[in-house]
Amino acid sequence: MIWKKLDALLSKAETKGFKMANKAHVYVVNGILCLIAYNVYTVFRGYNEFFLEARHEAAPDLDESTGEPQYPINKNVRRNQQ
Numbered sequence: 001m002i003w004k005k006l007d008a009l010l011s012k013a014e015t016k017g018f019k020m021a022n023k024a025h026v027y028v029v030n031g032i033l034c035l036i037a038y039n040v041y042t043v044f045r046g047y048n049e050f051f052l053e054a055r056h057e058a059a060p061d062l063d064e065s066t067g068e069p070q071y072p073i074n075k076n077v078r079r080n081q082q
Helices: 002-045 047-058 072-081
Strands: none
16 A cells, blocks of 8 residues: 555656656757857858958059059958048
8 A cells, every 4th residue: 555655656656757857858849949049149240351361461552553453352352441
């Protein structure tokens, strides 16, 4: 008789444990997905400024005869910063 009560008590505790573990996993997975979305957002937010700065640092010297950069990709970078 005591074994049946103990079994019922443990079964109830086990069921609650499964439900709690399932909810915890859902929250953890949703949290990870939110962090991934935020990191993608921050990358795209700073994408343009980062690569404009990188192109400015890698820009070649101006051509002596025309005064224009040698590579057209850097032409707009130089004009915007003068």
